[in-house]
Amino acid sequence: MVAMTNSAAVLADAAAYAAAVEEASRAAAAYYATGESALDDEAYDRLARGIAAYEADHPDEVLADSPTGKVAGGAAVGDVPHTVPMLSLDNVFSAEQFGTWTASLERRIGRPVTAWSVEPKLDGLAVAARYRDGRFERLITRGDGQAGEDVSHAAAAVVGLPQRLSAPVTLEVRGEILMTNEQFEQGNAIRTEHGGAPFANPRNGAAGTLRAKDRAYRVETTFFAYGALPLPDSGALAQTLAELPHSEVLSYVAGLGVHTAAGTDVAPVLATTVEEVQARVDAIASLRAALPFGIDGIVIKADPAADQREAGSGTRAPRWAIAYKLPAVEKITRLLAVEWNVGRTGIIAPRAVLEPVEIDGSTVGYATLHNPADITRRDLRLGDQVMVYKAGDIIPRIEAPVVHLRTGEETPIAFPESCPQCGSDIDASEQRWRCVRGRSCRLVASVSYAAGRDQLDIEGLGTTRVVQLVEGGLVADFADLFTLERAQLLALDRMGETSTDNLLAAIGTARTRPLSRVFCALGVRGTGRSMSRRIARYFATMDRIVAADAETLQRVDGIGKEKAAAVVAELAELAPLIDKLVAAGVNMTEPGATPPPEPGTENEAGAADDGTNGAALPLTGMTVVVTGAMSGALEKLSRNQMNELIERAGGRASSSVSKRTSLLVAGEKAGSKRTKAEDLGVRVAEPEEFAELVGAFLGAGEES
Ligand SMILES: NC(=O)c1ccc[n+]([C@@H]2O[C@H](COP(=O)([O-])OP(=O)(O)OC[C@H]3O[C@@H](n4cnc5c(N)ncnc54)[C@H](O)[C@@H]3O)[C@@H](O)[C@H]2O)c1
Numbered sequence: 001m002v003a004m005t006n007s008a009a010v011l012a013d014a015a016a017y018a019a020a021v022e023e024a025s026r027a028a029a030a031y032y033a034t035g036e037s038a039l040d041d042e043a044y045d046r047l048a049r050g051i052a053a054y055e056a057d058h059p060d061e062v063l064a065d066s067p068t069g070k071v072a073g074g075a076a077v078g079d080v081p082h083t084v085p086m087l088s089l090d091n092v093f094s095a096e097q098f099g100t101w102t103a104s105l106e107r108r109i110g111r112p113v114t115a116w117s118v119e120p121k122l123d124g125l126a127v128a129a130r131y132r133d134g135r136f137e138r139l140i141t142r143g144d145g146q147a148g149e150d151v152s153h154a155a156a157a158v159v160g161l162p163q164r165l166s167a168p169v170t171l172e173v174r175g176e177i178l179m180t181n182e183q184f185e186q187g188n189a190i191r192t193e194h195g196g197a198p199f200a201n202p203r204n205g206a207a208g209t210l211r212a213k214d215r216a217y218r219v220e221t222t223f224f225a226y227g228a229l230p231l232p233d234s235g236a237l238a239q240t241l242a243e244l245p246h247s248e249v250l251s252y253v254a255g256l257g258v259h260t261a262a263g264t265d266v267a268p269v270l271a272t273t274v275e276e277v278q279a280r281v282d283a284i285a286s287l288r289a290a291l292p293f294g295i296d297g298i299v300i301k302a303d304p305a306a307d308q309r310e311a312g313s314g315t316r317a318p319r320w321a322i323a324y325k326l327p328a329v330e331k332i333t334r335l336l337a338v339e340w341n342v343g344r345t346g347i348i349a350p351r352a353v354l355e356p357v358e359i360d361g362s363t364v365g366y367a368t369l370h371n372p373a374d375i376t377r378r379d380l381r382l383g384d385q386v387m388v389y390k391a392g393d394i395i396p397r398i399e400a401p402v403v404h405l406r407t408g409e410e411t412p413i414a415f416p417e418s419c420p421q422c423g424s425d426i427d428a429s430e431q432r433w434r435c436v437r438g439r440s441c442r443l444v445a446s447v448s449y450a451a452g453r454d455q456l457d458i459e460g461l462g463t464t465r466v467v468q469l470v471e472g473g474l475v476a477d478f479a480d481l482f483t484l485e486r487a488q489l490l491a492l493d494r495m496g497e498t499s500t501d502n503l504l505a506a507i508g509t510a511r512t513r514p515l516s517r518v519f520c521a522l523g524v525r526g527t528g529r530s531m532s533r534r535i536a537r538y539f540a541t542m543d544r545i546v547a548a549d550a551e552t553l554q555r556v557d558g559i560g561k562e563k564a565a566a567v568v569a570e571l572a573e574l575a576p577l578i579d580k581l582v583a584a585g586v587n588m589t590e591p592g593a594t595p596p597p598e599p600g601t602e603n604e605a606g607a608a609d610d611g612t613n614g615a616a617l618p619l620t621g622m623t624v625v626v627t628g629a630m631s632g633a634l635e636k637l638s639r640n641q642m643n644e645l646i647e648r649a650g651g652r653a654s655s656s657v658s659k660r661t662s663l664l665v666a667g668e669k670a671g672s673k674r675t676k677a678e679d680l681g682v683r684v685a686e687p688e689e690f691a692e693l694v695g696a697f698l699g700a701g702e703e704s
């Protein structure tokens, strides 16, 4: 069942009314000119309803600028007169409102409507295409409904609008021009390639494309006919078109070779009862997300020609048709952060992190941002309220910041100075930034990560060296490090005997690292240092980790259902790499950890999930945060080693203080975490005190 809100803005007095009219006019002008309105459709409609309600109560105060009763809110213009006005549509939002509307229509014509045409409300812009003797003559926008703009220059790139009809007839075909999702993605790709700004949304893309002249590139749109009418010299056809039911007009137009929605999943159908109409409305609503083009509702029309004629039209909309609106696909939310992701080919693409917002039944938390130039051009800032568009399979996108909602707290978006994946330089000479490593970026990044301090800790293997190994073809994954030969290394640039021997020795040491670090080196998503330690301590051997199913993995503290499934899937993909590591003699066990009992043995239920199987440890059940400089016995420990120590002692290491923190180890220069812990009443221990508590675990399992 389709349901949505349709409240109106409440306007208390004449001043509020005048302000609302001004805001609506400004929004409509922006909406029809560039598609970049400061209001989302629901907000605009709420405002328009508020204005109409105020005018109904105060008919003497209606302002000339009021959008009420006007096509396009009075904001669009044109100089080519329409033969018959091109109107807008009135809206309903629920089955109940639809029932009320049909009843009033039937009262007006004095009989029941025997057939309703139920069609998609295509989300583009209305045009009239005139044909003379079967040849295309002119394409005109809706404009203010009385006259539109001539956009004939654009007709050749409109799919579904033939230059020649299959019969030499004279008539005007009316319909919607839109961009299919595919045309939208293609159009944006072409546009950004030519240094242009991406379109905000498909409707905006279709409008811009239709108006544009002298473009250096071609962007396609699609026409869907939803009606036809005679022109002054249509001859006998005029009578036929006037008598045919709407559904047969559509079949006739399709027969002439013009594109209609027939043949799509949401093809017009005839319904005879309100219940049948509602069932089709619900069906179209549920098909919406999977459609290859955008719809913003369902249009329901009285099918018989006589019904339409007798119902007639108002100034803004016909009385024989209604738009059953679907929820808006544009919403305003906040831009929280920008992430920079590196693709397979080394393209560095910004992605917006949004305050999650519900759009058309799905929660949107991310949106595409195309490229850095696009961020600059639109002057996006962190903390901005932004208009977000999401429809069908189109990737959610930010249309524009809502500038008038700025508070002054917004901050500039920082661009990366080196590749966020592998640390190499960035080639910023084109619109789309690229890591200079291109396709080997990911490999360089994954090998560098594996060799990093918190993983295998291979000294002397920095990014530059990894790049050399990768580009020299010596390393295709990090397991290849363990089979490098002395002669191969010596042959590399700037590799002398000493550095070669040092590197080989460091690699030799890496072979003996505990399982937790080897596992971490695999780079399985969502398994950083501390998660890797928990997994390694729980399973004790790589064999057991690999053999674990998603359910077993969930016994590890902090692994939920979704993460477990993702880890299992990624490990399956990594199986060849793991085999290679085993073959290269890399350690696959976790010192000090006892494997979990086999399922079905007695103490399974009581087993703790920290690899110690229930033995009481000093930090069991505690979440511990470390801050400030360590001293005494802990002085030499890195933060990562401190975390390892906490976990060996049965605790859980965390980096931020919250109500759930059990203990804060605070060294000198502890700062804000200490203040926060004190505020929350969290226990605070000096490093010396903590060393006493976990003394037995100091050094155990430590690798040199
Ligand atoms: N966000 C803003 O600032 C802002 C400003 C102005 C208008 N708007 C939005 O624009 C809408 C009003 O625009 P409108 O006047 O173009 O009306 P509309 O789009 O709601 O409805 C009328 C149009 O529907 C189209 N249509 C699609 N499929 C059809 C079919 N099968 N049969 C007949 N017509 C079909 C036609 O183009 C017709 O002109 C409102 O929903 C409003 O929210 C928004």
Ligand SMILES: [Zn+2]
Binding pocket: 342, 346, 419, 420, 421, 422, 423, 424, 435, 436, 437, 438, 441, 442
């Ligand atoms: Zn890179």
